[in-house]
Every structure is written in structure tokens, then in C-alpha cells.
Amino acid sequence: MKIKEVKAYVIKAPLEEPFSFSQGWVYNRSSVIVEVVCQDGESGFGECLCHGMQPPEVAAAFIENCYAQYMIGRDIFDVEVMWEQLYNIARPFGQQGAAVNALSGVDIALWDAIGKHLGKPVSKLLGGNFRESVKAYATGFYRKKGRRYPDDAIEEAKGYIKKGFRGMKLKTGFGVDTDIEYIKAVREAVGYDVMLMADFNSAYSQAEARRLLLALEPEKLEFYEELLAPEDIAGYKAIRNLTGSYIAAGEEIFGKIAFKDWLAEGALDIYQPDLCSSGGFTECKKIAAICQAYNTMLIPHVWGSGVGLAASLQFIATLPSTPLRDKPQEMLVEYDQSSHPFRLDLINDGVRFTDGYVEVPTAPGIGVEVNRSVLEKYCVNK
Numbered sequence: 310m311k312i313k314e315v316k317a318y319v320i321k322a323p324l325e326e327p328f329s330f331s332q333g334w335v336y337n338r339s340s341v342i343v344e345v346v347c348q349d350g351e352s353g354f355g356e357c358l359c360h361g362m363q364p365p366e367v368a369a370a371f372i373e374n375c376y377a378q379y380m381i382g383r384d385i386f387d388v389e390v391m392w393e394q395l396y397n398i399a400r401p402f403g404q405q406g407a408a409v410n411a412l413s414g415v416d417i418a419l420w421d422a423i424g425k426h427l428g429k430p431v432s433k434l435l436g437g438n439f440r441e442s443v444k445a446y447a448t449g450f451y452r453k454k455g456r457r458y459p460d461d462a463i464e465e466a467k468g469y470i471k472k473g474f475r476g477m478k479l480k481t482g483f484g485v486d487t488d489i490e491y492i493k494a495v496r497e498a499v500g501y502d503v504m505l506m507a508d509f510n511s512a513y514s515q516a517e518a519r520r521l522l523l524a525l526e527p528e529k530l531e532f533y534e535e536l537l538a539p540e541d542i543a544g545y546k547a548i549r550n551l552t553g554s555y556i557a558a559g560e561e562i563f564g565k566i567a568f569k570d571w572l573a574e575g576a577l578d579i580y581q582p583d584l585c586s587s588g589g590f591t592e593c594k595k596i597a598a599i600c601q602a603y604n605t606m607l608i609p610h611v612w613g614s615g616v617g618l619a620a621s622l623q624f625i626a627t628l629p630s631t632p633l634r635d636k637p638q639e640m641l642v643e644y645d646q647s648s649h650p651f652r653l654d655l656i657n658d659g660v661r662f663t664d665g666y667v668e669v670p671t672a673p674g675i676g677v678e679v680n681r682s683v684l685e686k687y688c689v690n691k
């Protein structure tokens with residue numbers, strides 16, 4: 310099946326109530342939705358992750374000005390061949406960041422087109438499902454103007470428990486002493502049965518991280534995410550054994566070659582590539598294989614729209630627990646609960662959350678349909 314057209318929709322929606330995290334304020338939810346149109350008129354959709362402060366136009370420009378021209382007229386089934394060629398073409402000015410971020414959305418769209426063409430969900434095309442549903446943890450706890458912390462965070466945590474979540478991730482990185490006090494207060498309020506994590510968005514130095522980890526050891530967090538700068542392999546390696554909790558990072562690591570360096574150094578306990586940023590299905594399956602070879606956990610980062618969420622569920626379904634055993638470490642999906650004007654509207658509410666678990670969509674491709682009127686409503690470049 311040949312490719313007729315590759316489209317990159319830049320979509321943006323202003324937040325009614327902007328929110329902040331350790332690196333600054335978020336005023337919009339944005340994304341790049343990729344559409345690969347085939348010659349028979351069928352389309353596949355993918356997404357390039359857009360971080361809170363990331364301009365979506367950069368990844369879209371990569372697709373429109375670089376990748377698309379090499380894809381027109383090609384067979385969608387040559388998806389891995391195209392991945393390697395596009396990555397290689399962009400090597401002198403790419404290798405990571407928006408170059409791989411853009412390639413991820415293209416790859417997901419190709420796999421969606423393949424799945425829709427064959428009438429199979431992507432998980433089945435990648436080797437099958439280890440699980441039909443995935444335990445979800447809530448990502449939220451962004452800071453908003455005029456609120457009081459930790460009081461408002463405790464209210465938010467209780468709301469997630471009421472919704473059925475048994476795990477949640479705090480937003481931290483606002484100062485070591487502030488974070489320690491905040492995490493202790495939330496832990497005391499929710500108890501030890503709730504799986505509690507904290508994401509620092511690269512706020513700290515090695516020395517600050519050490520102070521924090523030692524002070525918080527009694528709080529038994531499941532994992533600490535992005536304590537340090539995303540390039541600091543040596544720093545992560547140095548702090549990794551200061552805590553019984555897991556040390557996690559990886560949403561800002563791109564491609565198998567970069568992940569290989571981290572794994573070879575033994576720098577992290579949990580790797581968190583984002584399917585929509587670290588390389589799409591083609592590359593992230595290889596990253597997962599490298600993690601498995603190092604007997605190390607992979608729990609993907611997920612922060613996109615419903616397109617990225619559905620695609621991530623397809624990917625997560627195919628991941629073996631590392632290591633396998635009768636009752637293995639349960640796989641998790643990050644389920645972002647922060648404000649997002651089009652997260653589920655864009656996929657016609659096609660992802661089901663019940664009693665703390667999200668079902669892996671079983672329809673062909675990524676398992677959901679994109680709502681074109683929602684796409685057009687928020688699109689700013691077509």
C-alpha cells in the first residue's frame with residue numbers, strides 16, 4: 310500500500326487555568342498529529358509528543374520539510390526501512406530532540422495505517438499482548454495560581470483514589486526542603502497502600518538529590534523521576550544506590566543508540582521512553598529489547614493526547630515484564646489527569662478506564678479513530 314501524502318497537524322488549545330511545574334508555566338496543550346494518507350484513501354494517525362513548553366511547530370517542520378519527501382510513493386509495510394533511512398538522513402542535524410520526536414509520530418502513523426489495512430491492532434502485529442489491560446497511575450498535581458500546598462494536593466490525591474487510581478505521581482522540584490515537607494504530607498494523608506511517585510523534571514544537582522533521597526527514604530516512594538538533568542548519566546549512576554526506591558528517567562532520551570549508553574552504564578532502575586518521542590513503535594520495541602537484555606524495567610512516559618495514549622497502550626501490551634515470573638512486577642501506564650482540552654475528544658473517548666486499569670484498545674491500528682472535527686477545531690496550520 311503506497312503513501313500518497315504525509316500531513317503534520319499542529320494543534321494547540323489554550324488552558325483556561327495555566328499550570329506550572331519545576332521548569333515554568335504551561336499555557337497551552339499542544340501536539341503534532343501526523344496523518345499518513347494511502348493511495349486507497351485510508352489513513353493512519355500518529356502523534357509527536359509535545360512537552361508543556363515545547364513549540365509543536367518544530368517537529369511539524371521536520372516532517373514537512375525533511376521526512377515527507379522521502380516517504381511519498383513508498384510502501385507502508387517498509388516502515389522499518391523508512392525509519393532507518395529517515396533517521397540517517399537527519400543524522401547531521403538530528404539524532405535526538407525534535408528530529409526523533411517527529412520521526413516517532415511518523416512511525417506511529419505508519420503502524421496505524423498497517424494495522425487498519427490488515428484489520429489488526431498494532432499490539433498483535435508486534436508479537437502479541439502480554440496483558441489486555443494496564444494498571445494506570447495518575448499524573449497531575451501541577452501547581453496553579455491562588456492554591457495552597459500541600460492542602461490542595463491532598464484534596465487532588467483523594468480525588469484520584471475516589472476515581473479508582475491506586476497510584477499517582479506528584480509534581481515536585483520546587484526546592485529540596487519544600488519537596489520533602491510536601492511529599493511527607495501527601496504520604497501521611499493517602500497512606501502506604503497508594504503507590505506514590507514524584508517527578509522532579511530535572512530540577513536538582515546530584516548533591517541536592519542526595520539530601521532529598523536520604524530524607525525521604527521512610528516515605529517509600531515507588532520511583533523518583535528525573536531528579537537530575539536529562540544528560541547526566543554519571544549523576545544518576547551516583548545517586549541510584551542511595552535509596553531503596555527506583556530511580557527513573559528517559560522521556561528525554563531519544564533512540565536506541567542513546568538508551569544503549571545509559572543501560573551499559575547501569576544508570577537507572579526504570580527507563581521511561583515516550584513512544585511519541587523516543588522513536589515510535591519501530592524504535593521503542595528495540596529500546597525495550599535492550600532493557601530486557603540488561604534485565605531492567607521499562608515503564609513508558611505518556612503525556613500526549615488520546616492518540617499517543619492509545620498507541621502507548623498498544624506498545625505497553627507487548628512488553629514482557631522484566632524479569633518474567635509467575636507474579637511479575639506489574640506494568641504501569643501513566644495516565645495524565647492534568648487539564649487537556651482535547652485529550653479524549655480527539656479519539657471519540659476511545660480509551661476505557663475501569664477500577665484503576667486502562668484497557669488496551671482492540672480495534673485495528675492504534676485501536677481508536679481520530680475525530681476529524683476535533684482535529685480541525687484545534688489545528689492552527691491547515
Ligand code: CA
Nearest residue numbers: 508534535560
Ligand atoms: Ca516526567
